[in-house]
Amino acid sequence: MTFDRDELTTLLGQQWDAIAALVDGLPENRWRTPSPLPGWTVFDVVAHVVGTESWLLGEQPPAHDPMRPKTDVRTLPHVRNEVAVLNEIWIDRLRPLPGARLLELFGEVTDRRRAALAKLSDEEWSVPTQSPIGQVPYARFMRVRLFDCWMHELDVADALGVSVDEGGRRGTVAFEEFLVSLPRAIGKLGKAPDGSRIELELTGPQTRTLRVQVDGRAGYVDSFDGDPTVRIGLNSSLLVRLGGGRTTADAHSDEIEIAGDEELGRRLVRNLAFTL
Structure with a gap:
């Protein structure tokens, strides 16, 4: 870096x-x-x-x-x-x-x-x-x-x-x-199981697609070998505030789209607060 x-x-x-x-x-x-x-x-x-x-x-x-x-x-x-x-x-x-x-x-x-x-x-x-x-x-x-x-x-x-x-x-x-600390939050706080493939589709001021794979530990990858385990769509502004512990996913449930393993997706967005 x-x-x-x-x-x-x-x-x-x-x-x-x-x-x-x-x-x-x-x-x-x-x-x-x-x-x-x-x-x-x-x-x-x-x-x-x-x-x-x-x-x-x-x-x-x-x-x-x-x-x-x-x-x-x-x-x-x-x-x-x-x-x-x-x-x-x-x-x-x-x-x-x-x-x-x-x-x-x-x-x-x-x-x-x-x-x-x-x-x-x-x-x-x-x-x-x-x-x-x-x-x-x-x-x-x-x-x-x-x-x-x-x-x-x-x-x-x-x-x-x-x-x-x-x-x-x-x-x-x-x-x-x-974003550097986001995979760790997904793996440690969200307890994404080994083998999980998490795709985050961000809209808003920091539009981008993030792919996190858990292979012993969670980390970014350029692409998946198969379909994502879960796809999560939300605004980058909301992601930042969730990661900062400024709000909760439950307070913005209508602003978050989850496809695939919905239980995992909900657990992940509820446990993203890694910086306060």
């Missing part, structure tokens, strides 16, 4: 700009609109991005305001690991700010991140780095960051009830990162 550092840097910048544009001029009460993520508002989603990009610059969360009750973030039901603990600490420390000030911080930290990325050498882009998907080259980590920020753009848009462009190069690169 190869990565174009100039393209990734450009796409990340465009992604940050897209998030900022969604919340620019937003009234304060709209900043506090619940998002599809458990326990997070629109403000919290943007604060999370601020926190992560600040952390990547080597910065620590702001100090706790002693005038505020201290939240034990480890007790929150959606906190499941140490990464989530750090996420919640950043959000908790930023939460008292007005939305307009958070947007200023967002602009400041993303500008500094652009500058930092531009200064990295080719060697630094290749260095093994710990990421949410394990140790990978720094360039791959930045593609994961693009995907994460793209997902959070969708979270904010969905919360505010607006549509955004999920196509284009930025959406395609982010979606391709999403």
